[in-house]
Amino acid sequence: MAATAASEPNEPATPTAVPATTSVAEPTTEPMDESAARQRERWIDGSVAVTTSLLSGNDAEDALVVVAEKARRLAGSTAGIVLLPTDEGGLEIVAVDAEEPEGLLGTVVSPDAPIVSPLMHGHPVFVEDSATDSRMTSSISHRFGPSMMLPLRSGKRVLGILTTPRERGARPFTDTERTLATQFAAQAALALVLAEAQRDRERLAVYEDRDRIARDLHDLVIQRLFATGMMLEGAQRKAVVPVVREKIGKAVDELDATIQEVRTAIFALQQGPAEAPSGLRTRVLREVGTAAVSLGFQPSATFVGAVDARVGELTGKNLIAALREALSNAVRHARASRIEVVVDAAVRLPDGREGVRLTVADDGVGIPEGGRCSGLRNLARRAEALGGSSTYGPGLSRAESGDGAGAGGDGDGASSGARLGDGDGDGASSGARLGDGDGDGASLGAGGGAGTAVVWEAPL
Template identity: 30%
Template sequence: MSQRITTALLEDTEEEDALRLICQSVLEVAEADTVLIVLPSLGEKYICEIADGEAARDVIGLEFPPEGRAQSVIRSNVGMIVPSMERAHSLRVPQLSRFGPALYAPMSAHGVATGVIIVFRNPGRDEFTQPALQAAEDLAAQATLALRLAAIRHAEDRASLLEERQRIARDLHDLAIQQLFATSLQLGTIKDDLIAGVATPEKITESIDQALAAVGDSVSQIRQIVSGLKESDSPAFNLVDGLWHETSLARRSLGFAPSLVLALNNEVFSKDNSERLDSELVEILDENEIADALAVVREGLTNVARHAHATEVLVEVQIWAESGLVPPGCGHIEPTVPLKSETNGLMWVEITDDGTGLEKTVGRHSGLANMAARASVHFGYMNIENRPDSTRGTKLTWCIPLSV
């Protein structure tokens, strides 16, 4: 019987089902007629939540007052045997007077009882013995374990839900919202040109076409995010095409095309031979690593467009598939979260510009926090600083260990 209950608990049985199984087990082991489980409810009340046996329907929902035997057992964490409920004095729950012998077994964990199992026999039957009370207390301990496991699962489910919400918020911010912001910058430029009288009809038409295309891309991104919520198997991300796409989109907000360098195991790839690179990356990167890297590139380029007033931007994405290939110097920045020692390699994203630098930049804390969060999820790190090799500009570094 105990093995059956333990197996049920290990199989992630629902809380109510586990308690019903325990109730049935107590009914059988104690040779009882009715068994009920009393648990804390709203307003500091104790209610019969689970019951089994002849009078199960009649006792479900009964409230057990503070001065009664049930709460006394819970407070003292000591079991109790009652010779006969029908002859008991000062019975606080009149409905229990129909029963004969009874026993109360506290549901205890770490010396604290959180509920009680009450076992009844019909009038005229033998009283319960100490061994019966001990057996009921053992099963009550398993009932307590069932409640603790249910609480842990609930906490895990809630944590997963919160993590998923944060991921959705990051995706919306780093993908759709940033693209819409870039479009707003572009429309603002059109407005300024119109006010200054320097805009030609051809230039206005071209800029509006680009803005409409960007809005269409944003709608597509939102649809992908929504679709990802509905489907467990979302389509794989393509890092190479995604990076070319992000740098192409950034051209609209920057006013010029950022440079892009892609390298795998110290071999630099151009757009012409990127198809071979993409086929190799399929075996190296997982979908989450690719998605987060693309989001970081978009956020980084948007920050440059919004704050830096730069004339040049370089995006470097380097991947080393084995730890032995990673050159010295790629781990010189102290990570906020220690890199996994068993890592097989690294993905290194660096965005540099020749803009005004950090001292004159108004920080966007949410964007930087999102990039840092995307790094920490992979046990990596993110860093932003003034360029050490120049009097102008910033350098953003985002590095994660590979999971392959």
């Protein structure tokens, strides 16, 4: 025993062997834990950013683009795609954020596709290689490799599908990535539901306000105009001088015309969204009229070509979203006194295809150096997803805007159309290209104090 006790201090290898093993294991597990924690933190931060963005007042289509963009970055995928159910039971791509978006937007997945049923029942689908998997039957599957398809589910309701495909040959998604992405999709779905409820409340407030305005116009304004007209008719009968009688008669006619216009406005205010006509021209005028409330003046709108007949539903929907974005930017930043909107369905794009061009020009302060350009990038993404482009350049000068040119609501575009891009294909190339990805916004001062013109175009 004594010998054993004496020998223990001379054998240090035995007590140090265990800590040596422990010290080797700790460095290998700790970085893994830290990496997983950082990954979870990124996805949580992404969920918070999506929720904040969706509840900040973006429209439904922009909200879906936000979800696609954030999911793509978090998943490290080549594209972020959102699909919505179609009336026929399939799925349609309605929002895309991708390095090569052309040909993706508007793609429809058949109701018979094997992936549709599990997705619409709320089950995520994970694919190792979209190009070779027999379940992937859409026309774009050959472009991608590993993919996560995640239901945007709130309760029992599936709002849509979020897909984050990687390029062919890329590494598959790990179990951790699949779990975090599924949780992100659930959070995004909840945020979409909350944003939809918020927009419903805002729309209800707008409709209530429109009803109040319509009642006031009917009960107060029309009655006063009618009473004034009767007074003038009485004065006309008593007038002795023929010239005076004639001028009073013209004033009465003007009042009658004004009453008819007010009644038309009342009818429009009381018209529900389901009753509203869905033609592109009407939708453009509706967006322009909505912007006029915030601007304090009525932008002019000019149409060239058979807008309603030539522009398809998908292109028209994205054109309206682009118009809304451009007008919103003008309302918030331009400080303009005049805005001209031109929709030209008779243009030929630089590659020779027939197309439609939207131009929104103002006489404001231009885009400041270093200013945020997220709205402009949104316009570019929408156009590129359709195979088009979006550019910007100097807009209207104050001198131009003061002469009243182009004020007609649906003229032939001869005056303002020529100034804003006359349909021969060169109007878009004079501006700078949007969405080049540098993100610094430093080159966006093209307005130079002479206003800004945004040109958005897509093939028909």
